[in-house]
Amino acid sequence: xxPNPSSASLTIPIVSTFASPFDNSPRExxxxxxxxxxxxxxxxxxxxxxxxxxxxxxFERMLDPPLDAPPQSELLTRTPSHSRTTILYNFSxxxxxxxxxxxxxxxxxxxxxxxxxxxxxxxISVKHCTDDDSMTRPLLLVTASVDKMVLKKPISVDVDLxxxxxxxxxxxSSIEIQLEVTQLTDGKTDDAESVALTANFIFVARDYxxxxxxLVNRLSPETEKEKLLYEAAEARHQLRKRKKxxxxxxxxxxxxxxxxxxxxxxxxxxxxxxxxxxxxxLLRDTRxxxxxxxxxxxRNIHGRIFGGFLMHRAFELAFSTAYAFAGMMPSFLExxxxxxxxxxxxGDFLRFMSCVLYTESHNPDQPLINIExxxxxxxxxxxxxxxxxxxxxxxxxxxxxxxxxxxxxxxxVPATEEEARRILERMDADALSA
Numbered sequence: 001x002x003p004n005p006s007s008a009s010l011t012i013p014i015v016s017t018f019a020s021p022f023d024n025s026p027r028e029x030x031x032x033x034x035x036x037x038x039x040x041x042x043x044x045x046x047x048x049x050x051x052x053x054x055x056x057x058x059f060e061r062m063l064d065p066p067l068d069a070p071p072q073s074e075l076l077t078r079t080p081s082h083s084r085t086t087i088l089y090n091f092s093x094x095x096x097x098x099x100x101x102x103x104x105x106x107x108x109x110x111x112x113x114x115x116x117x118x119x120x121x122x123x124i125s126v127k128h129c130t131d132d133d134s135m136t137r138p139l140l141l142v143t144a145s146v147d148k149m150v151l152k153k154p155i156s157v158d159v160d161l162x163x164x165x166x167x168x169x170x171x172x173s174s175i176e177i178q179l180e181v182t183q184l185t186d187g188k189t190d191d192a193e194s195v196a197l198t199a200n201f202i203f204v205a206r207d208y209x210x211x212x213x214x215l216v217n218r219l220s221p222e223t224e225k226e227k228l229l230y231e232a233a234e235a236r237h238q239l240r241k242r243k244k245x246x247x248x249x250x251x252x253x254x255x256x257x258x259x260x261x262x263x264x265x266x267x268x269x270x271x272x273x274x275x276x277x278x279x280x281x282l283l284r285d286t287r288x289x290x291x292x293x294x295x296x297x298x299r300n301i302h303g304r305i306f307g308g309f310l311m312h313r314a315f316e317l318a319f320s321t322a323y324a325f326a327g328m329m330p331s332f333l334e335x336x337x338x339x340x341x342x343x344x345x346x347g348d349f350l351r352f353m354s355c356v357l358y359t360e361s362h363n364p365d366q367p368l369i370n371i372e373x374x375x376x377x378x379x380x381x382x383x384x385x386x387x388x389x390x391x392x393x394x395x396x397x398x399x400x401x402x403x404x405x406x407x408x409x410x411x412x413v414p415a416t417e418e419e420a421r422r423i424l425e426r427m428d429a430d431a432l433s434a
Contacts, residue, residue, distance in 0.1 A: 010127075011086040014046050016096035046097060047087055047116040051123045069137040071207060076131060076217045080226045083128040083177075084166035087120060092160050101157055108155040110332050111312040111319075113181070113197075118143060118308030120165055121177045121201035122300070128167045128175060129205060129216050139214050140206040142340070143307040144174065147236065149199040149335035159183050161196075168226070169233030173213040175203045176233045199335075200233075262420040266413040280411040283419050286356035288321045291378075294348045305344040310375060311335075314352055314391040318371040321354040322395040326369060326409060329398040336370070336392035336430060344377060344388050351376045351385075356412050357392075358423050367409040369395045370426065392426060 091098045103109045125141045155161065165179035181197035207214045221227045266283075269276045292313070300306040315332075322330035344350060353374050360368040375389040397407055414420040 010084070011088065012050050014050050014087050014089045014097065016046055016094055016100060046100065048119045050087065051119055069135060071209075071214070072131045072136050072139075075215060077220050078128050078167070078217050079220055079222050080166040080168060080229075081222070083124045084164065085120065085124050085127065086162060086164040087116070089161040091157055098157050103157070106157055108157050108161065110151070111315040113155070114149075114311040114315055114335075115306070115308030116163065117149075117179055117181075117199050118201070118306070118311060120163055121179060121199075121203070122307075124165050124167060124177050125175050125203040128170075128219075131217075137208050139216070140208045140211070140302060141175075141203050142206065142302070142304075142343070144202045144204045144340055146311070146335055146338035147176070147200040147202055148337070149197065151197050151332055151334060153196050155181065155183055155196045156185065159185055167219055168221075168229040169237070170216055170219045171237065173205045173216055175205070175216055176237075177201045177203065178229060178233075258424055259417060259420050262414055262423060263417065266415045266420075269413065270415055277411075279408075280413050283355055283357070283412050283414050283423075286321065286325050286412060287353065288317060288324065288355075289351065289353045290317055291349065291351040294344060294346055294350055296346050299346055303346070305346065305348070305350075307340060310344065310350075310389055311338065311391065314354075314373040314375065314389070315393065317352050317354045318373050318391065318393040319395070321356060321371050321373075322369045322393075325356050326395075326397055328407075329400075330369065330395040331398040333368070333394045333396055336394055336426070337390075338392070339390045340388075341390065342377070342386060342388045344375075349378045349380065350388070351378050357426055358412050359409050361409055361411075364407070366396045367407060369409065370430070371395065372422070372426070 089097060089101070091101070101108050101112055122141065122143070126138075129139050129141060160183070162182045163179055164182070165177055167175055168178045169176040177200070179199045179201070180195050181199075182194045183196050184194045205214045205216045206212065219230070221230045265277065265280060269280070269282050290313075294305045298305050298309045315335075319330060319332070353376065355372055357370045357372045359370065371393045373389075373391040373393070374387055375391075376385045377388045378385045397409075412423075414423055
């Protein structure tokens with residue numbers, strides 16, 4: 001069982017990373033710690049800074065891992081409570097922290113929250129996998145995907161916020177972590193009623209020296225809730241394995257009728273634009289794009305670009321795409337899926353390309369806008385471009401925007417077979433996860 005129960009259920013208070021202009025009392029300094037300028041991720045958010053402070057001994061080993069040290073010789077059995085970690089945002093009293101997270105509608109910036117969720121999930125995965133032995137080399141833990149993230153209600157920036165998470169399932173070398181964002185409002189005292197967002201992250205473990213898959217500590221759920229979460233995660237894992245087989249069969253057999261149905265309207269746009277349906281639009285006409293050079297300040301403890309930073313940038317491009325497409329203020333609903341296909345390094349030229357993949361108007365009160373964002377690592381000197389990440393977001397239209405405007409969400413149609421296949425794949429994936 002868990003050999004170190006005293007470290008369970010860690011709670012970390014979050015404070016602003018900027019000094020108040022009205023506060024003349026300097027913060028205490030610890031001369032034994034590495035200078036802040038050497039800490040990776042410190043520029044992302046106050047959460048990254050707080051998590052580093054809390055686990056500094058573990059993370060400092062990862063900055064310069066002992067590659068000649070032996071790997072962990074014996075797997076341990078951990079409980080979910082061992083990795084459970086909670087962070088608290090004191091928005092009601094820390095006005096500087098509040099300003100760091102405020103969006104134009106006095107809510108928490110979702111893009112910034114995505115950074116924090118990824119950072120917390122990474123800390124939880126490290127806590128589960130460490131063997132507390134400084135004589136062995138640590139594992140390389142990387143974000144493989146975000147399985148699902150659902151916003152259940154708006155998150156106010158004026159009320160204290162809590163994020164809590166733990167490992168809920170492990171495979172041979174993979175780990176699933178569930179996070180819950182809660183905010184007590186309207187006098188509610190029950191955390192179950194105050195859940196504002198849920199997220200499931202999947203991490204994979206690699207040997208730091210060989211970069212091959214590495215075994216992770218086992219998990220022993222104790223409570224009835226933990227057992228149910230484990231069973232549900234195992235079912236999702238099996239579903240993902242079966243879906244890969246089904247996808248291969250569908251590609252082999254073809255879906256001529258569905259593809260032709262999607263492409264028929266697109267051909268009218270391309271060949272006879274004057275006769276095209278004015279309530280539809282070509283997928284390619286919904287695209288937006290931006291690019292950046294990845295900087296050292298955006299790196300994680302492994303020296304690669306922080307996954308939360310990539311999600312933050314992808315979300316803000318997706319939000320802008322939904323805004324330009326709908327013609328009114330969008331409202332975020334969920335991250336359908338995120339794939340981390342290859343690492344992104346400091347100095348990489350990264351291009352984010354977004355489009356509206358498809359729309360749904362079954363419920364006129366909540367039309368859905370499904371956005372795809374694809375990140376490409378581009379190397380002009382080699383004339384190469386590789387996909388590093390795929391992000392899928394779902395938005396609707398804000399209630400106050402609908403009150404003043406007639407909602408008219410256009411249908412998106414593909415012009416090419418490749419676009420039609422992408423639409424069908426996401427529609428099927430969303431139907432499976434519904």
